[in-house]
Amino acid sequence: MLRRFFGQPKRRMADIMKIEKLLFVTKFEELGFDAVRSLLSLTKADLNHVVFINVIERDRFAMSRVGYRKDEEIRLREAANIRFIDWSEHLFEQGLEVGVYIVVGTLVSEVIKAAHKEETDLIVIGRSHKGVLEHLYSGSDVTELLRRAATPVLLYKHLSETAISIEKPFDRPLLAIDWSPASLRAVEYLKGLGDVVSEVSLVHVASDKDLKGTSAMEIQKTRKETRQKLEEICTLFETEGIDARAHVYIGDPDDEIEKAARDCQATMIVLGSSAKPAWVEKWLGSTPRKYAEESIYPTLLIPPVKK
Amino acid sequence: MGKTVLVVDDDPDVRLFSVTVLEEHGYTPLEAANGEEGLKMIKENKPDLIILDVLMPRQSGIRLYRELKTDKSLKNIPVIILSGIAKKTFLRSQKALTEFGGKEVPEPKIYLEKPVEPEVLAEVIEKALS
Numbered sequence: 001m002l003r004r005f006f007g008q009p010k011r012r013m014a015d016i017m018k019i020e021k022l023l024f025v026t027k028f029e030e031l032g033f034d035a036v037r038s039l040l041s042l043t044k045a046d047l048n049h050v051v052f053i054n055v056i057e058r059d060r061f062a063m064s065r066v067g068y069r070k071d072e073e074i075r076l077r078e079a080a081n082i083r084f085i086d087w088s089e090h091l092f093e094q095g096l097e098v099g100v101y102i103v104v105g106t107l108v109s110e111v112i113k114a115a116h117k118e119e120t121d122l123i124v125i126g127r128s129h130k131g132v133l134e135h136l137y138s139g140s141d142v143t144e145l146l147r148r149a150a151t152p153v154l155l156y157k158h159l160s161e162t163a164i165s166i167e168k169p170f171d172r173p174l175l176a177i178d179w180s181p182a183s184l185r186a187v188e189y190l191k192g193l194g195d196v197v198s199e200v201s202l203v204h205v206a207s208d209k210d211l212k213g214t215s216a217m218e219i220q221k222t223r224k225e226t227r228q229k230l231e232e233i234c235t236l237f238e239t240e241g242i243d244a245r246a247h248v249y250i251g252d253p254d255d256e257i258e259k260a261a262r263d264c265q266a267t268m269i270v271l272g273s274s275a276k277p278a279w280v281e282k283w284l285g286s287t288p289r290k291y292a293e294e295s296i297y298p299t300l301l302i303p304p305v306k307k
Numbered sequence: 308m309g310k311t312v313l314v315v316d317d318d319p320d321v322r323l324f325s326v327t328v329l330e331e332h333g334y335t336p337l338e339a340a341n342g343e344e345g346l347k348m349i350k351e352n353k354p355d356l357i358i359l360d361v362l363m364p365r366q367s368g369i370r371l372y373r374e375l376k377t378d379k380s381l382k383n384i385p386v387i388i389l390s391g392i393a394k395k396t397f398l399r400s401q402k403a404l405t406e407f408g409g410k411e412v413p414e415p416k417i418y419l420e421k422p423v424e425p426e427v428l429a430e431v432i433e434k435a436l437s
Binding site: 084 | 362364396407
């Protein structure tokens with residue numbers, strides 16, 4: 001515990017990914033203090049600072065005929081402030097550092113601004129509740145955030161939406177590996193959480209066309225090679241004191257990762273986020289986006305290193 | 308010129324309120340919007356008194372208070388805590404940080420919970436500076 005507060009360098013070395021400071025984005029209706037509590041296991045690793053942000057979107061107090069609704073803005077600000085004071089008191093008493101932003105503006109821009117200002121290591125946000133058509137035509141805040149954020153983003157799912165227990169989301173993550181730089185970066189990220197993660201399930205989903213050859217022997221060879229590559233990553237985790245198991249699934253990643261999470265009793269899905277351009281994401285979709293917005297599991301998305 | 312008082316608070320309305328009270332009573336106010344900015348200004352200006360909020364971005368008043376009270380050159384500057392956070396929480400937080408290996412720090416002499424009446428603030432400022 002001591003290293004959390006004293007004797008640490010202010011900024012970590014660039015090659016070590018740690019979660020010392022998280023930014024918790026809430027509109028209160030989708031994410032509450034139960035979600036904050038479930039993340040406190042991260043204090044066993046390096047978490048020592050929680051920053052709350054509530055963005056009051058301008059349409060909440062649209063201009064009336066008499067002008068700018070300052071009174072409504074004050075009311076919304078104070079409602080958020082009262083809630084944050086209550087949450088902060090709980091965290092302060094545990095020795096954590098706490099900060100708060102209550103701002104009027106556009107959600108994604110304000111979150112990115114605060115994450116940059118505070119140099120946070122993780123952004124936690126709830127799932128948006130837009131319908132399918134809205135997603136298609138306007139995109140979602142989540143997609144926009146994933147595209148713009150340089151730090152990992154945890155898409156939290158509200159307890160009422162999921163049948164699984166998420167008391168400790170980092171306890172048994174399932175890491176989907178597609179060998180992309182972002183998914184390999186996710187390995188580094190989880191490796192730094194040895195005191196929090198008890199077991200990592202590593203899964204690679206091979207598509208039917210990846211199974212080269214026509215004989216059973218050739219197909220088994222492909223499986224064996226993939227498995228060996230995963231086992232090498234398992235060894236990396238094991239040297240950090242984290243149990244790890246390798247799994248190969250066949251089919252469409254959009255379905256198989258969720259199945260693997262269920263089979264492994266995972267508490268979270270971890271994916272490298274896509275580096276596809278925004279318009280490709282919007283019209284063709286991507287696996288990370290699909291899990292972020294549709295999976296019942298909390299989904300941690302690790303971005304590729306931004307150039 | 309009156310004594311210098313630094314107000315550290317992220318809420319511009321609270322800063323305006325405190326600065327107005329200070330000016331009306333002949334003090335010279337300085338302002339900072341968070342703990343980090345506050346510490347920099349304290350080191351540069353060595354104010355006679357600090358009015359400190361607790362819940363702020365970048366660095367909270369809890370950490371800033373701890374830094375002040377463990378710094379030989381700054382520990383004698385009187386501090387008034389003016390916050391929505393309860394005094395009990397402030398004290399428990401300091402206790403937790405001491406237990407995690409930090410130095411013990413004294414209790415703040417004056418702790419006011421927001422909101423506060425202007426005459427009450429003026430009175431405690433005078434008391435703290437006397």
